[in-house]
Amino acid sequence: xxxxxxxxxxxxxxxLAASGSAVGLGNIWRFPYMTGEHGGAAFLxxxxxxxxxxxxxxxxxxxxxxxxxxxxxxxxxxxxxPNTPWWLVGALGVFTGFVILSYYSVVAGWSLAxxxxxxxxxxxxxxxxxxxxxxxxxxVWEPIIWQxxxxxxxVSIIAAGVVKGIQKWVTIxxxxxxxxLVILIIRAVTLPGAGEGLAYYLQPNFGDVGPRTFLGAIxxxxxxxxxxxxxxxxxxxxxxxxxxxxxxxxxxxxxDTGIAIMxxxxxxxxxxxxxxxxxxxxxLVFITLPAVFAEMPxxxxxxxxxxxxxxxAALTSAISLLEVVTAWLIDEKGWTxxxxxxxxxxxxxxxxxxxxxxxxxxxxxxxxxxxxxMLDTYDWFANSIFLPLGGLLTAIFVGYIWGARNAxxxxxxxxxxxxxxxxxxxxIRYVVPALILVIMIMGIYDTFFGG
Ligand code: PHE
Ligand code: NA
Numbered sequence: 001x002x003x004x005x006x007x008x009x010x011x012x013x014x015x016l017a018a019s020g021s022a023v024g025l026g027n028i029w030r031f032p033y034m035t036g037e038h039g040g041a042a043f044l045x046x047x048x049x050x051x052x053x054x055x056x057x058x059x060x061x062x063x064x065x066x067x068x069x070x071x072x073x074x075x076x077x078x079x080x081x082p083n084t085p086w087w088l089v090g091a092l093g094v095f096t097g098f099v100i101l102s103y104y105s106v107v108a109g110w111s112l113a114x115x116x117x118x119x120x121x122x123x124x125x126x127x128x129x130x131x132x133x134x135x136x137x138x139x140v141w142e143p144i145i146w147q148x149x150x151x152x153x154x155v156s157i158i159a160a161g162v163v164k165g166i167q168k169w170v171t172i173x174x175x176x177x178x179x180x181l182v183i184l185i186i187r188a189v190t191l192p193g194a195g196e197g198l199a200y201y202l203q204p205n206f207g208d209v210g211p212r213t214f215l216g217a218i219x220x221x222x223x224x225x226x227x228x229x230x231x232x233x234x235x236x237x238x239x240x241x242x243x244x245x246x247x248x249x250x251x252x253x254x255x256d257t258g259i260a261i262m263x264x265x266x267x268x269x270x271x272x273x274x275x276x277x278x279x280x281x282x283x284l285v286f287i288t289l290p291a292v293f294a295e296m297p298x299x300x301x302x303x304x305x306x307x308x309x310x311x312x313a314a315l316t317s318a319i320s321l322l323e324v325v326t327a328w329l330i331d332e333k334g335w336t337x338x339x340x341x342x343x344x345x346x347x348x349x350x351x352x353x354x355x356x357x358x359x360x361x362x363x364x365x366x367x368x369x370x371x372x373x374m375l376d377t378y379d380w381f382a383n384s385i386f387l388p389l390g391g392l393l394t395a396i397f398v399g400y401i402w403g404a405r406n407a408x409x410x411x412x413x414x415x416x417x418x419x420x421x422x423x424x425x426x427x428i429r430y431v432v433p434a435l436i437l438v439i440m441i442m443g444i445y446d447t448f449f450g451g
Pocket of ligand 1: 021022023024025026027100222223224225226227229231317318320321
């Protein structure tokens with residue numbers, strides 16, 4: 001039956017899948033390097049405030065839209081506001097998912113390559129991890145092949161369907177990541193010289209905070225929680241009527257934030273102890289962590305495990321990105337799941353190529369006015385512009401067009417410990433839109449004209 005719509009097989013199916021979407025490169029790769037580029041603890045504090053004031057209410061908002069309509073993001077807006085242009089917000093989300101996955105698969109490809117490269121070659125001899133990283137990504141074909149392998153994995157899972165494909169994986173993954181991070185933290189904080197990194201990460205100095213710090217923090221909040229582009233609307237659409245929303249959303253936000261904080265605890269002490277600089281950008285995790293593994297007893301084993309887990313975490317996020325595009329083609333355009341996943345997978349792979357090539361043949365190209373390489377440019381537009389904009393418009397839509405009261409009613413069906421009330425209405429109607437608007441305007445201005 002082509003019209004049959006799956007739903008999560010068990011009660012915690014949604015929590016697992018939504019955490020699978022949330023926990024990914026955003027926590028372990030992007031969060032540490034954003035924190036490192038924006039001054040450490042001060043960024044951490046602003047990011048945490050953004051999670052609470054923006055991330056959590058927006059997460060609830062999107063789950064409600066999904067469960068209410070049982071639709072992909074475009075269909076969700078069409079269902080609640082027929083014959084209006086609001087569906088364009090859903091379309092922006094589908095487009096954003098497309099852009100994010102195009103470079104997400106590039107970085108995930110680096111992680112796959114590391115399972116193979118650093119970890120396996122570390123058994124042989126001492127190696128210079130910075131060299132290996134740079135050598136790998138500056139070659140033309142190698143990273144493209146790993147990017148392709150990662151996309152093939154993503155497409156295969158999505159083609160298999162919601163329950164069998166998505167839910168199976170995340171059940172095993174989450175506990176494993178937590179355990180491994182704890183081991184890494186213990187190793188990192190006991191390295192000689194770890195204290196400096198801990199101080200950098202945990203003692204805020206607000207002296208250098210500017211508009212770009214705030215923009216960086218909301219971009220990270222949206223990206224890490226998979227918000228602002230319809231992934232959570234789509235996953236919410238597979239919820240059943242009897243599933244609870246505010247508490248489930250809190251669990252997902254809490255888990256994702258906890259894992260990001262832990263990743264920072266594993267990385268910053270090691271960065272400082274081993275004499276690296278924390279502002280190295282996207283390479284941070286791929287250079288520093290392997291160097292930590294090289295210092296540990298059984299480091300090869302732990303390194304192998306770590307990059308396997310990072311790759312799987314990336315995979316469970318990537319499938320949620322591809323699922324948005326796929327669900328849209330199935331629901332709105334009548335495609336079959338298989339052909340939607342394969343066709344989009346191929347196009348997304350091609351769209352991502354410039355970000356890979358930005359480290360080789362396109363290494364001289366920077367975006368006018370931004371001064372960023374290709375990968376950072378894709379990342380900047382997707383996460384600093386499209387995601388907050390999507391979150392802003394969705395909050396306005398629910399707060400003023402569909403109506404916050406309707407949303408509260410839907411969100412409180414079967415509510416347990418936490419229930420929605422004025423606090424949430426206040427956040428979604430006023431706090432979320434105002435904060436996003438002010439931060440975006442100031443941050444974008446400062447990025448282009450702030451010198
Ligand atoms: N939240 C994912 C991560 O942290 C990335 C992602 C963004 C996934 C947007 C889906 C949608 O890695
Ligand atoms: Na995340």
